[in-house]
Amino acid sequence: MANPYQPIEAQILKTIDETPTIRTFVLKPEQDVPFLAGQFVELTVPGHGEAPFTPSSSHFERETIEVTIMKVGRATTALFGLKAGDSVGIRGPYGQRYPLESFEGKDIYLVGGGVGLAPLRSLFLSLVHEIDKYRRVFLRYGARTPEEIVYKYLIPQWEKLKKVDIDLSVDVGDKSWVRKVGVVTCLMDDIPCDETSSIAVVCGPPVMMKFVTFKLVDAGFKPENIYLSMETNMSCGLGQCGHCRLGPYFTCKDGPVLTWEQIKDIPEPFV
Ligand SMILES: Cc1cc2nc3c(=O)[nH]c(=O)nc-3n(C[C@H](O)[C@H](O)[C@H](O)COP(=O)(O)OP(=O)(O)OC[C@H]3O[C@@H](n4cnc5c(N)ncnc54)[C@H](O)[C@@H]3O)c2cc1C
Numbered sequence: 443m444a445n446p447y448q449p450i451e452a453q454i455l456k457t458i459d460e461t462p463t464i465r466t467f468v469l470k471p472e473q474d475v476p477f478l479a480g481q482f483v484e485l486t487v488p489g490h491g492e493a494p495f496t497p498s499s500s501h502f503e504r505e506t507i508e509v510t511i512m513k514v515g516r517a518t519t520a521l522f523g524l525k526a527g528d529s530v531g532i533r534g535p536y537g538q539r540y541p542l543e544s545f546e547g548k549d550i551y552l553v554g555g556g557v558g559l560a561p562l563r564s565l566f567l568s569l570v571h572e573i574d575k576y577r578r579v580f581l582r583y584g585a586r587t588p589e590e591i592v593y594k595y596l597i598p599q600w601e602k603l604k605k606v607d608i609d610l611s612v613d614v615g616d617k618s619w620v621r622k623v624g625v626v627t628c629l630m631d632d633i634p635c636d637e638t639s640s641i642a643v644v645c646g647p648p649v650m651m652k653f654v655t656f657k658l659v660d661a662g663f664k665p666e667n668i669y670l671s672m673e674t675n676m677s678c679g680l681g682q683c684g685h686c687r688l689g690p691y692f693t694c695k696d697g698p699v700l701t702w703e704q705i706k707d708i709p710e711p712f713v
Pocket residue numbers: 482491492493494495496497509510511512513514515516517518519557560561672673674675676698
């Protein structure tokens with residue numbers, strides 16, 4: 443039987459600097475890695491370790507996989523030392539996909555913070571690929587500063603897409619910034635969709651996820667319609683080691699996306 447921990451090789455075709463600490467890696471795996479939006483992969487830098495990442499590209503793109511990565515520690519620093527032509531290991535996909543069939547005909551309200559826009563981009567691109575299946579797609583995104591916004595060069599193109607509505611904020615603006623200033627919840631005072639039937643999907647730092655969730659609940663979103671990307675610490679990625687336990691769930695196997703209905707009774711789910 444094949445070793446489930448054995449990665450396959452993926453060549454780095456290109457890197458794109460998004461911010462001073464966030465970089466997109468365009469990878470060409472030697473075999474298809476058939477992920478669907480919501481699932482994640484484990485990337486290995488030989489000699490430096492392994493870490494989980496959610497692809498940031500559309501699941502309809504099968505030739506390459508993009509991952510957008512923030513440099514925080516050992517494995518990610520080693521990844522930043524690689525360049526086009528180098529290779530990494532990749533294994534997966536793991537975890538559960540978004541149940542997109544239950545999103546059909548509805549408004550989808552995406553809320554991202556910081557590098558949390560990376561996993562949301564995979565969902566966003568997969569939704570707009572089949573936009574006629576959905577009512578409208580809203581994207582609300584907050585970063586610390588204009589410089590910290592990921593995909594700056596793509597957002598103007600996304601804003602032109604039909605049935606797509608985007609709004610951005612930064613915690614601290616600069617002279618060039620003409621949009622809102624404040625944490626991402628400042629974009630949520632007037633939610634332009636029917637909260638009782640719409641789907642919300644949130645990804646970002648734990649404190650952002652917490653306050654966005656409370657705001658969505660206050661606005662009337664149903665707990666079962668609020669999807670949260672729970673990026674808890676992981677090790678095996680296969681439901682074997684228990685590192686990723688969140689209440690009764692193993693986020694690597696049952697998540698990483700869980701609904702507020704699933705986790706609302708767990709003490710301190712956002713850590
Ligand atoms: C399902 C899943 C999807 C993810 N997707 C992305 C993604 O698309 N882009 C991205 O940049 N990151 C993503 N992450 C986070 C990423 O896995 C961590 O940043 C990475 O494991 C850090 O590895 P390291 O060896 O560089 O850091 P380490 O040396 O292990 O740790 C350095 C610092 O990072 C913190 N850290 C470690 N793991 C995590 C984690 N899971 N979440 C938050 N902080 C962590 C540690 O507490 C420590 O403070 C994801 C995590 C999960 C579980």
